[in-house]
Amino acid sequence: MxxxxxxxxxxxxxxxxxxxxxxxxxxxxxxxxxxxxxxxxxxxxxxxxxxxxxxxxxxxxxxxxxxxxxxxxxxxxxxxxxxxxxxxxxxxxxxxxxxxxxxxxxxxxxDSNGSNTTAAAGVAKLLGSGAIAGKRAVVLAGTGPVGQRAAVMLAREGAAEVAITSRSLARAEQACQDMKARFGVDLVPVEAFDGDARGRAIAEAQIVFAAGAAGVELLEARHWQDNPHIELMADANATPPIGIGGTDMMDRGALREGKIVWGAIGFGTLKLALHRACIAQLFESNNQILDAEEIFAIAKAMA
CATH class of the missing domain: 3.40.50.10280 (Methylene-tetrahydromethanopterin dehydrogenase, N-terminal domain)
Known part of the structure; x- marks a missing residue:
């Protein structure tokens, strides 16, 4: 030596x-x-x-x-x-x-809790399916890691307003403050204790991203199927019951009741490919920091 x-x-x-x-x-x-x-x-x-x-x-x-x-x-x-x-x-x-x-x-x-890669893959698929800029987006159960990062990415893609819901208004407000401090984006906190409240939260939304815990249904089909405003939906929950009732975890840009839907497995293929690609990129040089912004840019290039 x-x-x-x-x-x-x-x-x-x-x-x-x-x-x-x-x-x-x-x-x-x-x-x-x-x-x-x-x-x-x-x-x-x-x-x-x-x-x-x-x-x-x-x-x-x-x-x-x-x-x-x-x-x-x-x-x-x-x-x-x-x-x-x-x-x-x-x-x-x-x-x-x-x-x-x-x-x-x-x-x-x-990539704590897979938040950056999951959010990036989901939002990239929504972006490839329709317009985000100028639209109102709601991230259901948005105080978790995936929800927070998805909300930031939607805001940075030019959504007119991005709201995040939580059963606790204090938690929603704290998440909004954290994302403002980290990314400089303004998010709207919304208290939504149950499915009916979440249904009211998405009443005027064009984009819905469900980021709830595994096996928790956030919306029933009746909460969204007749909503004339919703254009794009994504659900990050792959464990039954899934987050958005009336959709399927395998949905890959499926058209349901006039809305384009991405299920957790539907965009999960991109999530896994993205995660692997980011790992590979780490070994290309010794001076990279791959956080939400960088990972989302890679996702958009891969989608």
């Missing part, structure tokens, strides 16, 4: 093939198995998971990624930030980035 001019330790071997190492930094106790599988499918040679991480504990792990390989080889090390809590993921990303300096950095992807 010798110390390189950059201060990194490396073996004196010629023709050595650098393995693509992905370090999975998870804010939950146990790193996501789903994310691990997709990471391998995306081209990582080895995935090393660390769970229960916080901004206070992640520093030494980041240092391990940035000080071990020569500049030309740093692209073969990358970080994936996951977990069920998007706010915690955002805080972890900030802590990771603070450790970077000069060329001592590696590429990072943030």
């Amino acid at each position: 010798s110390i390189s001019p950059t201060g990194s330790l490396r073996p004196q071997l010629t023709g050595m093939v650098m393995k693509k190492l992905l370090f999975q930094f998870d804010t939950d106790t146990y790193p996501s198995v789903f994310d691990t599988v997709v990471a391998y499918d995306g081209g990582a040679d080895q995935v090393i998971g660390h769970g229960g991480l916080t901004p206070a504990t992640v520093g030494p792990l980041v240092e391990g990624t940035i000080f071990t390989r020569a500049p030309k080889d740093k692209k073969n090390t990358a970080i994936f930030i996951g977990g069920s809590n998007m706010v915690a993921g955002q805080d972890l990303l900030k802590a990771v980035k603070k450790k970077f300096f000069a060329d001592f950095r590696v590429s990072v992807m943030l």
Whole structure:
């Protein structure tokens, strides 16, 4: 072993093939198995998971990624930030980035709870099916990670108004404040405690994106089928009962009651392909940060 001019330790071997190492930094106790599988499918040679991480504990792990390989080889090390809590993921990303300096950095992807890739795939499919600009959009159960990011993407595509619903007005207001602080977009909080209230929330909407928990029906068919305003709908729930009654998780731009519908499996094919493509892109250079904006741009190019 010798110390390189950059201060990194490396073996004196010629023709050595650098393995693509992905370090999975998870804010939950146990790193996501789903994310691990997709990471391998995306081209990582080895995935090393660390769970229960916080901004206070992640520093030494980041240092391990940035000080071990020569500049030309740093692209073969990358970080994936996951977990069920998007706010915690955002805080972890900030802590990771603070450790970077000069060329001592590696590429990072943030996708807590699959929020960026799921939202990006769903909104990209809606965008390819009809106009978003100037329309009123409602994200049902929009305080979760997927809902928040979908709302931001709809707003950035020029929707005239984007509302997010929650059973708690305080939670909806907090989510709107968080997205305003992070992305600079204005969202409208709406309290909608039950299906009838959610039906009223979408009464004047042209676009509906359901982002509820698995197995929770947010709307019955009667809440939307006779609505003359709705043009586009997407449902991110693939576990029966699905979020929007009267639709199918396999819907791929299906026309139902005059509305174009995308089900969770319908746009899930793009979500998985997008996730894999983002993992592969991490290993192209050592200076990328793939968050909502970057992942959505990739999704639009792939849709």
